[in-house]
Amino acid sequence: MGRAPCCDKANVKRGPWSPEEDAKLKSYIEEHGTGGNWIALPHKIGLKRCGKSCRLRWLNYLRPNIKHGSFSEEEDHIICTLYLSIGSRWSIIAAQLPGRTDNDIKNYWNTRLKKKLLGKQRKDQQSSKKGGQVKQEMKREVFEDLKAPSLCMSMNLYQSYWPSEFPLFLTNPDQLHQDQLHVKNHVPNFNQYPFDTTSNQAEMFNQNCEKPISTSAYHPQMANTHYYPNGDGVNLFQEFNNYPYEINELDYNATQLDQFDGLVGGLDNLINGSNCTSSSAESTPSWGDSLVCAPPQMGYEDCRRELLQSCHREQQPNRFQ
DNA sequence: AACTGGGCCAACCGCCAAAGG
């Protein structure tokens, strides 16, 4: 037996909201609040709507300070940057854009921004030369393009989540348990930090490194993000250093769009990125080709060294210096 | 004028985790 529906679907109105319904809901919430129970709310005010529908209507349309209308270039940058960093975590992205709802951002991304971004990449690709050297050039260009100001914003976001006293480099797995205890014991509101060591990325990391990484800490709200507690973290800067290679190879093509969506895979790219090649013999892949990644060659120490070198190589914000 | 296809977006669906009994 499946779970009971949240409301009696035969007796609730569906579809677009009327101005009268909007007015009822808005005035009630403004006066009384939601009362902590969305399911009961429509009955209180005589609306034949599902509580979930009321909640959605309020959050996405009626609540104060909602921004409607076109997105600015700055907002575009933030969305692109965060999407590449954390994927389709629309609520988190929305939290960085005051007045925008997750639904708005999701719609905007799916209908316009994705095409806009991929269109840009396509243009870049067409105007570029061939050869592996060119890939690096393209990678650098996109990286530079994203770096300012959007990447700085990402770093700010990242830093806002992460306690400054803890380094973001990989730590020796042998010490992880102690590190975790240390972090948990000393960081106020530890559970609010966005990391997830039970994600696929963590599993992949474990497979690709010689020693397993502890997966005890978990924050459900941030599942599948690329942050790890106790120092086994991957900074956004590092991830960007690995993404643009694939970004430049995207085009208007359903398969490629899917691949683009898969770009947020993170750690596998972190470890395998430099080993990825096109399946075709030419150095410039075409759209029939699949990307083939060589088996991971790096062990734990290699991973760590690579991260440390990369972090020091790049001009990173103060906390990494 | 009628039809059609695509873009856009509000709303719905279903899943998951937290909360509470």
Next chain:
DNA sequence: CCCTTTGGCGGTTGGCCCAGT
């Protein structure tokens, strides 16, 4: 500890609008 209810989220859908034919 289990079960139910609720909130929250991301994915998907359906319908409106408009440009093109």
